[in-house]
């Protein structure tokens with residue numbers, strides 16, 4: 329068995345354990361394998377081990393892999409910062425974008441989403457820890473942005489995404505994830521129907537699952553250490 333295969337098994341096992349602790353079924357949590365910094369061969373290996381959803385943060389790197397692996401039925405998720413001059417490649421080649429934090433970007437993605445494809449699934453990234461350096465909309469601006477994004481024709485607003493400040497220990501890690509759960513609840517009380525909380529990475533996905541994560545984005549624990557990137 330390759331390292332990637334056994335790592336995937338271990339991560340899936342840990343997801344199942346956290347799901348049990350949360351009294352949830354493991355099928356309610358999707359594992360997104362974050363393959364940024366790793367080759368198409370590594371992605372293919374994870375695919376052979378049963379993984380179907382992959383996350384990328386850099387447009388050109390992602391498009392190269394997507395082209396190489398075009399015959400595999402992979403769902404590609406864009407999880408990095410979206411620059412407005414890169415929206416067309418994203419709108420054309422991805423099934424999901426997790427990192428919407430401005431209306432202008434959402435409008436471009438909607439306008440550029442090819443009509444032959446289903447609407448692009450999107451999440452709004454929330455700066456849940458209030459860090460000045462982090463991308464994401466502040467919680468105070470979230471509802472207004474969510475309503476505007478939800479009205480765009482070629483997008484389907486699915487939920488919220490966050491990258492909280494790193495914390496040690498399950499209880500401390502749960503705090504920002506609980507806040508995300510509450511934010512989604514508040515938005516749904518206003519008449520929207522979000523079903524996705526994209527939160528939890530290699531070091532904190534168990535805490536995220538305890539607070540309702542439906543997509544966990546895991547890179548290092550599957551593919552190993554990267555020599556660049558992460559956390560942006």
Ligand SMILES: *Cc1c(COP(=O)(O)O)cnc(C)c1O
Nearest residue numbers: 362529530545546547548558559
């Ligand atoms: C890189 C990245 C991840 C994966 O992080 P790991 O710590 O390697 O699991 C998850 N989400 C986003 C947005 C990332 O950029």
